[in-house]
Amino acid sequence: MIEIRFHGRGGQGSVIASKILAKAFFMEGKYVSSFPYFGVERRGAPVTAFTRVDEKPIRARYQIYQPDYVVVLDPSLLKTVNVLNGLKKEGWILLNTLKSPAEVQRILKHDNIATVDATSIAIKHRLGSQAAPIVNTAVLGAFARMSSLVKIETVMEAIRQSAPAKREENALAAKDAYESVIMGGA
Amino acid sequence: MVKMILTGNESAAWGARVSRPKVVAAYPITPQTSIIETIAEFIANGEMDARYIRVESEHSAMAACIAAQNTGVRTFTATSSHGLTLMHELLIWASGARLPIVMSVVNRAMAPPWSVWTDQLDSMAQRDTGWMQMYAENNQEVLDSIIMAYKIGEKHHILLPTMVMEDAFILSHTSEGVDVPEQKTVDDFLGEYDPAFKLEPGDPAGFGSLIMPEGPYMEFRYKMALAMDAAREEIRKTTKEFGELFGRYYPGLVEEYHTEDADAIMLVLGTIGSTAKDVVDYLRSKGKKIGLARVRYFRPFPYEEIRALAKKTNMLGIVDRSYTFGYGANLYTESKGALYGHSDIPIKNYVMGLGGRDITPALLEKVFEDMLQISREGQVDREIEWVGLQGDKRWSV
Structure with missing residues (x-):
């Protein structure tokens, strides 16, 4: 079983992201x-x-305590939430940030870190507003690349079927993120 | 049949939709809201041919369902927690009027303190209302049980309402794969609603009028008691019939999992049973002979099944996600009552998971270990124990 945990802020679409990925x-x-x-x-x-x-x-009906993957939609959460909590040693964490994995490594003590600038991608595709871009679909594209568990085409199709508006823009945001995610392993 | 990704609440809405109620009256409450939002959308899109009545409270929601069902149509509603307890008076009216209304209940804790997470006190407090009570362990069972609830309740020798429970968030807001049955198959299974009696302007009749003590009030209640007893066989029959038509078999009133040769058997309600199956598999792989029984129907109470379980094993551990202040919790006290004179094996009540406190495999494993120890020793250390209280080292995991 693969377990994934999403961290975001209300309004960014973390819950929707977890559903679209499913x-x-x-x-x-x-x-x-x-x-x-x-x-x-x-x-x-x-x-x-x-x-x-x-x-x-x-059949598991309890929370996830030791995820294989962690996805962080908002880098400002690092100051208040222990996003690494329970993450398996060999697991991966994906962050929406301008920083490189090496730069993030200075703050987060973890080997496998991937980063993607989902905020710029969302703004480019006019998802949400400039001030509050909706980054959830972009992040899913990056997840597909980082994890190699699911095809980007499938993620894009799941987005098209689930997004309430701007279906193609959301799917393309995922593709952009898939292509631009940076992976830094130890 | 279409396979969809649905939350428990969307599954409940689909269960209602394919059962074709003509009236839905409901009032929103967390975490039930998305059930009635989904239904409102179905109706607005013309996908469901029903009248949606917006009401000012749950008390009114049930009153509207009672009145509508009295005119000879199927009705549906959904609620949770404080909404359910506000309905209490009308719940007794609905069953007394012998109206087979079906209602989704999202099991949520009662305040204070406020909690929107799962806990079964809300529905347990409705035990004596004359409603059948079904507790689901996954979203598929939520959907399927709503269809079956209409079928069972509408039988003219039953005529009782049913509440179908799902644990707050653990099912209500959890998305998973669910088979949504074809409308035609459900139509074939349920048939047209055939009310035993209804309000007709051309054929006036009075319902629910005053009965003097020498009148048949007591006989009305006795007939209800007989109907609830008869529902046991109807549930067993209907789950079988449903399986034959839909290919999904549900085990009557109680689902047993590795109860054969078990040294101890855990009894549970709802989603705890789902996680516990994984724990049973794990402990069985280590040579520990434990079993699980998930009580699907709490009303009517499956006393025969529980007596049969006690004959198979040396110990019963009864898990409740609610408490009856004063003595034990409902599944425990009722099971113990059913077993009096039929079994003298040790029985212990484990109270856990109140207010949505997470029930993890590690915690369940500890409970199973405790049960095995009691099974070996042949007597309980204490009758009732609260599991997982903050600071209680005995259950820390």
């Missing part, structure tokens, strides 16, 4: 389960969401 895996024939940790899901407040993927039906 849909993509589902479209590739996997069993999936995705769920939010329902906290104070107000705009701007930290939000956590989870996705599980397996080859067999998923």
